[in-house]
Amino acid sequence: MEDKIINEQDLENWRRTHYSHQVNGSTIDKLIIIMGWISSKRDHGNVLFIQLRDKFGDIQIVVKKGKENSENRVFDILKNLKEHSSVGIKGKVVEQKKSPNCVEVIPHEIKVLSVSAKSAPFLTNSISTIGIDTRLELRALDLRRNYLQNIFRIRFTILNSVREFLTKNHFIEVNTPKMISTATEGGAALFPIFYYDKEAFLAQSPQLYKEQLTMAFENVFEIAPIFRAEPSRTNRHLSEAISIDIEKAFVNYYDIMDLLDELISYIILRTKEVNSIELKNLDIELSEIKIPFPRHTYSELIDKLQKSHKYIRWGDDISPKILKDVIGDDFYYIVDWPLSTKPFYVKSKINSDAAVSKSDSPVDSSESENMMVSESFDLMFGPLELSSGSTRVNNKNVLLDSMKKKGLNSAAFDYHLRVFDYGIPPHAGFGLGLERLIMALLKVENIRDTTFYPRDIDRLTP
Amino acid sequence: MEDKIINEQDLENWRRTHYSHQVNGSTIDKLIIIMGWISSKRDHGNVLFIQLRDKFGDIQIVVKKGKENSENRVFDILKNLKEHSSVGIKGKVVEQKKSPNCVEVIPHEIKVLSVSAKSAPFLTNSISTIGIDTRLELRALDLRRNYLQNIFRIRFTILNSVREFLTKNHFIEVNTPKMISTATEGGAALFPIFYYDKEAFLAQSPQLYKEQLTMAFENVFEIAPIFRAEPSRTNRHLSEAISIDIEKAFVNYYDIMDLLDELISYIILRTKEVNSIELKNLDIELSEIKIPFPRHTYSELIDKLQKSHKYIRWGDDISPKILKDVIGDDFYYIVDWPLSTKPFYVKSKINSDAAVSKSDSPVDSSESENMMVSESFDLMFGPLELSSGSTRVNNKNVLLDSMKKKGLNSAAFDYHLRVFDYGIPPHAGFGLGLERLIMALLKVENIRDTTFYPRDIDRLTP
Numbered sequence: 030m031e032d033k034i035i036n037e038q039d040l041e042n043w044r045r046t047h048y049s050h051q052v053n054g055s056t057i058d059k060l061i062i063i064m065g066w067i068s069s070k071r072d073h074g075n076v077l078f079i080q081l082r083d084k085f086g087d088i089q090i091v092v093k094k095g096k097e098n099s100e101n102r103v104f105d106i107l108k109n110l111k112e113h114s115s116v117g118i119k120g121k122v123v124e125q126k127k128s129p130n131c132v133e134v135i136p137h138e139i140k141v142l143s144v145s146a147k148s149a150p151f152l153t154n155s156i157s158t159i160g161i162d163t164r165l166e167l168r169a170l171d172l173r174r175n176y177l178q179n180i181f182r183i184r185f186t187i188l189n190s191v192r193e194f195l196t197k198n199h200f201i202e203v204n205t206p207k208m209i210s211t212a213t214e215g216g217a218a219l220f221p222i223f224y225y226d227k228e229a230f231l232a233q234s235p236q237l238y239k240e241q242l243t244m245a246f247e248n249v250f251e252i253a254p255i256f257r258a259e260p261s262r263t264n265r266h267l268s269e270a271i272s273i274d275i276e277k278a279f280v281n282y283y284d285i286m287d288l289l290d291e292l293i294s295y296i297i298l299r300t301k302e303v304n305s306i307e308l309k310n311l312d313i314e315l316s317e318i319k320i321p322f323p324r325h326t327y328s329e330l331i332d333k334l335q336k337s338h339k340y341i342r343w344g345d346d347i348s349p350k351i352l353k354d355v356i357g358d359d360f361y362y363i364v365d366w367p368l369s370t371k372p373f374y375v376k377s378k379i380n381s382d383a384a385v386s387k388s389d390s391p392v393d394s395s396e397s398e399n400m401m402v403s404e405s406f407d408l409m410f411g412p413l414e415l416s417s418g419s420t421r422v423n424n425k426n427v428l429l430d431s432m433k434k435k436g437l438n439s440a441a442f443d444y445h446l447r448v449f450d451y452g453i454p455p456h457a458g459f460g461l462g463l464e465r466l467i468m469a470l471l472k473v474e475n476i477r478d479t480t481f482y483p484r485d486i487d488r489l490t491p
Numbered sequence: 492m493e494d495k496i497i498n499e500q501d502l503e504n505w506r507r508t509h510y511s512h513q514v515n516g517s518t519i520d521k522l523i524i525i526m527g528w529i530s531s532k533r534d535h536g537n538v539l540f541i542q543l544r545d546k547f548g549d550i551q552i553v554v555k556k557g558k559e560n561s562e563n564r565v566f567d568i569l570k571n572l573k574e575h576s577s578v579g580i581k582g583k584v585v586e587q588k589k590s591p592n593c594v595e596v597i598p599h600e601i602k603v604l605s606v607s608a609k610s611a612p613f614l615t616n617s618i619s620t621i622g623i624d625t626r627l628e629l630r631a632l633d634l635r636r637n638y639l640q641n642i643f644r645i646r647f648t649i650l651n652s653v654r655e656f657l658t659k660n661h662f663i664e665v666n667t668p669k670m671i672s673t674a675t676e677g678g679a680a681l682f683p684i685f686y687y688d689k690e691a692f693l694a695q696s697p698q699l700y701k702e703q704l705t706m707a708f709e710n711v712f713e714i715a716p717i718f719r720a721e722p723s724r725t726n727r728h729l730s731e732a733i734s735i736d737i738e739k740a741f742v743n744y745y746d747i748m749d750l751l752d753e754l755i756s757y758i759i760l761r762t763k764e765v766n767s768i769e770l771k772n773l774d775i776e777l778s779e780i781k782i783p784f785p786r787h788t789y790s791e792l793i794d795k796l797q798k799s800h801k802y803i804r805w806g807d808d809i810s811p812k813i814l815k816d817v818i819g820d821d822f823y824y825i826v827d828w829p830l831s832t833k834p835f836y837v838k839s840k841i842n843s844d845a846a847v848s849k850s851d852s853p854v855d856s857s858e859s860e861n862m863m864v865s866e867s868f869d870l871m872f873g874p875l876e877l878s879s880g881s882t883r884v885n886n887k888n889v890l891l892d893s894m895k896k897k898g899l900n901s902a903a904f905d906y907h908l909r910v911f912d913y914g915i916p917p918h919a920g921f922g923l924g925l926e927r928l929i930m931a932l933l934k935v936e937n938i939r940d941t942t943f944y945p946r947d948i949d950r951l952t953p
Contacts, residue, residue: 037886040743040917048661064741066706066914084661084709115916117741142741143885145914169910172707181708185663192654199510199546201647204733206944207669207716208682208693210951220670221685222693224730225720225948231670231684231693238944241953244528245634246643247546253715254669258687268686271666279526279579279604281502423605424499444952448631452528452607454577455502482668482700486687489672490906491703 035106038140043117050085053130056122063088063134064117064142066173067110068153077107081118081134082153082173089125089133090118103139112152113170115143153178161477168482168491179307180479183300184467188252190299191273194292200248200275205238207231207254211441218258220268231256234460235274236374237445240421243278243456244448250275252463260486264475265413267464269484276458281420282404285457286362289408289416290320292461293360297470313471322360322408330355330363344369344399349412358411360469368401373431376420378402408461410469418459425449497568500602505579512547515592518584525550525596526579526604528635529572530615539569543580543596544615544635551587551595552580565601574614575632577605615640623939630944630953641769642941645762646929650714652761653735656754662710662737667700669693669716673903680720682730693718696922698836699907701738702883705918706910709740714925722948726937727875729926731946738920743882744866747919748824751870751878752782754923755822759932775933784870785823792817792825806831806861811874820873822931830863835893838882840864870923872931880921887911 045064047056052063068082079090094104110116120136150159153173157164164171171177192202209232212219220231235251242249255272277285297315301308308315327347333355334341341351344367368377379401404420422428425446432439439446467479477483482491507526509518514525530544541552556566572578582598612621615635619626626633633639654664671694674681682693697713704711717734739747759777763770770777789809795817796803803813806829830839841863866882884890887908894901901908929941939945944953 040741044746045741064916066916084663111914114914115740142917143914145912146887147912149913166906167910167913169703169706169915170913172704178707181663181665188664189654189658192651196651201546201643202650203643203943204716206731206946208718208731208946208951223683224951225722227951229951238953241631242634242943244631245640254666256670260687269668269670279502279507279577284506425608444628448629448953450607450609451611451629451632452573452576452605453631454526454528455604481665481704484668484670489670489686489689489691491700491910 035109035141035144037142037144040117040140040142043119043140045083045117048085049081049083049088050130052088052122052132052134054124054132057124057132059122060119060137061122061134062117062119064115066115067112067145068173070107070110070112072108077104079107081116088130089128090120090136091125091133092136099137103136106139106141107136110141111145111148113145113149113173114141116141161475165477165483165488166491172481175310177478179304179310180467180471180473181481182307183304183471184463184479186300186303187296187463187467187470190296191250191252191292193299194295195248195250195275198248198288200250200277201246203239203242203246203249203251204253205232205235205242205251207256210444218260220256220258233257234272236372236460237442239274239276239458240374240456241445241448241453243276244451244453247278247454248275249277255460262486264477265465265468267476267480267483267485270480271463273461273463273466274458275461276421276456278454278456280457281455282364282406282418282457285418285420285459286324286364286406286408287321289418289459289461290322293322293408293466294318294320296466300470311471315470318360322362324362324364324406325356326365327363327367327402328365343367346370349414352409352412356409356411360408360410360415362406362408364406365402366405366407367399368403369399371403371405371419373435373437374419374421374428376404376422376427378404404457406459408459410465413465413469415465415469416459416461418457420455420457423449423453423455497571497603497606499604499606502579502602502604505581505602507545507579510547511543511545511550512592514550514584514594514596516586516594519586519594521584522581522599523584523596524579524581526577528577528605529569529574529607530635532569532572532574534570539566541569543578550592551590552582552598553587553595554598561599565598568601568603569598572603573607573610575607575611575635576603578603623937627939627945627950628953634943637772639940641766641772642929642933642935643943644769645766645933646925646941648762648765649758649925649929649932652758653712653714653754655761656757657710657712657737660710660750662712662739663708665701665704665708665711665713666715667694667697667704667713669718672906680722682718682720695719696734697736698834698922699904701736701920702836702918703907703910703915705738705740706913706915709916710737711739712737717922724948726939727927727930729938729942729945729947732942733925735923735925735928736920737923738883738918740916740918742919743917744826744868744880744919747880747882747921748786748826748868748870749783751880751921751923752784755784755870755928756780756782758928762932773933777932780822786826786868787818787823788827789825789829789864790827805829808832811876814871814874818871818873822870822872822877824868824870826868827864828867828869829861830865831861833865833867833881835897835899836881836883836890838866838884838889840866866919868921870921872927875927875931877927877931878921878923880919882917882919885911885915885917 065081065083069080071078075094080087117140119138120134125133408416464479527545531542533540537556542549579602581600582596587595870878926941
């Protein structure tokens with residue numbers, strides 16, 4: 030019996046009449062068709078208890094070895110089907126106080142739609158005990174696990190709430206090209222492409238395009254993949270990630286931080302409304318957050334850190350590890366970073382005109398330039414960087430000067446610089462990593478479990 | 492005066508108090524701050540009429556050469572500013588029956604935020620007369636034109652309505668990797684990437700991933716870029732496009748066509764509701780559409796076409812040009828394509844088991860196999876293909892057999908095939924080209940004007 034081959038059948042005219050959550054007291058005595066995969070199976074010899082899972086949950090199927098041929102056929106098939114197999118069940122709903130939704134289904138007919146030929150390494154209710162790499166090899170199956178189901182349902186709510194919030198705030202969604210001719214941030218960590226007969230790269234961010242689009246649309250956002258040839262093997266880096274990018278005209282980085290505060294607040298509000306069940310399943314309590322989030326200047330933090338870490342100097346990047354010593358485990362900003370640590374398009378905090386005239390002067394001003402501060406922020410959650418934003422340079426001469434200082438070949442950016450001849454408004458914006466935001470909100474340890482099919486230096490499949 | 496350099500100023504504490512559409516009868520006598528770019532300028536010597544454009548429209552600014560210094564300063568600056576320059580205006584709202592919104596603004600102060608240093612080749616109200624390539628070189632500026640503003644506002648509505656419709660129909664949004672190890676459709680038209688030390692490709696479609704995801708989520712959709720190294724130079728092909736992909740478990744291609752009918756219908760309904768002004772501006776009347784759209788089988792069409800095109804044989808692809816002879820200029824399906832014309836994952840119309848046993852038989856059945864039909868459809872709009880869909884193979888042996896027939900190395904797809912051991916449900920879906928849908932609905936002649944920054948064989952910038 031164990032090895033008996035069960036033939037898969039075509040769907041033909043069978044269609045689901047009810048999803049699992051629609052099978053309840055109101056459907057008692059009705060003949061229904063349900064479809065799904067076997068999430069668990071208890072075999073009591075002549076009685077089988079099957080949990081059939083669909084996208085809304087489980088429904089209990091009870092089948093006994095019976096007197097009639099049709100009953101026995103269903104019994105034999107279900108007895109031999111492994112968990113994860115997909116079936117259609119035509120059956121009657123009966124009351125069953127002990128089952129979770131107070132009903133169960135007595136099958137009359139079964140259609141085997143897809144047989145699980147192997148014993149799966151995990152079931153839908155498995156808590157992860159095997160390594161993530163083993164799970165990722167069977168990712169589609171892994172995603173059937175309750176833990177990941179909860180995460181990805183919340184992920185959908187987060188995306189929806191971002192779009193709702195930005196639409197209400199007069200943003201328009203755009204899509205910018207992912208195949209580009211030059212590096213935005215200077216060349217490191219790019220994936221090269223063969224673009225017909227030309228060299229090209231995958232976009233690390235939509236930065237220059239979203240800035241340009243403020244010319245025509247003022248407030249734009251994009252939710253799309255970004256690509257970084259990130260050599261590090263960590264729990265918080267991906268080679269392909271989803272970035273929530275916004276850019277807004279006629280504002281500076283303070284306005285953008287206000288907006289980001291409200292966005293995060295709205296995401297949490299909506300997630301609590303929509304996903305109370307999933308949050309409970311994950312044992313996550315999203316507390317009320319207080320905005321504005323604290324804004325610490327970079328210089329203040331360096332001063333504090335120097336008390337315990339004497340080797341740190343103004344101008345250094347701040348490593349997440351040492352941040353723990355001075356900051357709590359919640360949302361906060363680090364603002365006014367040294368200009369030298371930021372890309373060429375980030376605006377200096379002093380007046381732009383002054384910056385240009387200084388660089389034109391024959392006096393060596395490299396010392397004071399190294400001390401220049403930028404109109405920039407990072408949104409952090411404990412040691413995790415979630416978002417980076419800034420006021421951008423919108424004057425062509427300042428931008429050219431900044432590129433020169435960063436050692437970039439401005440000729441390669443001609444396609445970008447040329448629109449700065451036509452009155453591009455002042456603008457500011459941020460990029461927010463979707464996966465990292467999910468990690469922060471849901472306490473997910475490995476960023477790979479916040480994305481469907483993670484990509485990293487070691488992984489290109491599935 | 493003409494060449495006098497006007498200094499750009501920092502935004503400082505200036506912020507917009509009103510968008511253009513908020514300046515109306517209710518704001519008369521109020522002191523407001525508006526911001527935007529100069530969309531047009533009429534110079535009557537001592538009086539200037541300026542249209543200041545923001546994301547909602549224009550507001551008229553009238554400034555006279557006056558007696559006070561402050562007035563003259565504003566006058567001199569606006570006199571010398573070219574169209575497209577970005578400014579902030581602090582001024583008073585006054586009644587003006589002749590202006591479009593019955594008010595105009597008398598400026599008291601001006602802040603020049605960004606100077607248009609050159610005379611732009613087009614203004615916001617320019618109807619396109621210059622070639623598209625010239626426009627694309629200054630795309631961000633081009634996008635300020637009214638024609639494109641209308642198109643991209645409707646594009647946003649289309650995206651929103653797709654998400655609304657699919658969410659209501661219990662779909663969840665997913666994101667699948669764009670960097671992949673193998674070609675989905677067999678290897679043509681792929682962009683190769685250097686993925687660390689490995690060879691990889693940009694995904695032509697999310698096909699295999701979205702299929703896999705039906706295992707865990709049943710109904711999934713993705714709206715994301717797809718990449719095709721398309722060698723043809725036409726008005727309807729892009730190298731990077733946005734694809735609306737859906738996949739649904741426990742249904743076949745008929746259900747999917749029903750869903751697509753309703754989706755298109757919903758998009759049109761919502762566009763008419765949200766964008767009546769933009770549709771009027773574009774002189775587009777979206778008529779009520781009747782669903783279901785007509786479904787012509789491939790064989791019927793071949794029969795009809797053979798009357799006028801004797802060289803056409805069953806099994807040939809049907810070129811858009813000759814379709815004009817038999818089909819109108821509206822939505823319709825071509826269904827049941829020869830299996831030989833479709834990718835390996837498309838299900839044959841006869842029972843899968845039969846197909847496998849036939850291929851196992853020693854009798855040469857290549858003739859009859861060449862005549863096999865698939866459970867597939869193309870959604871057309873006149874000669875334009877908008878969408879392709881099908882029931883997919885969900886049996887591993889049938890899939891292996893199909894790959895063999897298409898000459899694919901199944902070992903390269905091991906990462907995909909392996910989940911077929913665990914009960915992947917029957918499923919069907921489609922990919923719908925966003926840009927082509929916009930072309931069809933808005934009668935846009937060149938697909939490049941339905942995307943922000945088009946990519947094709949000749950164009951990698953801006």
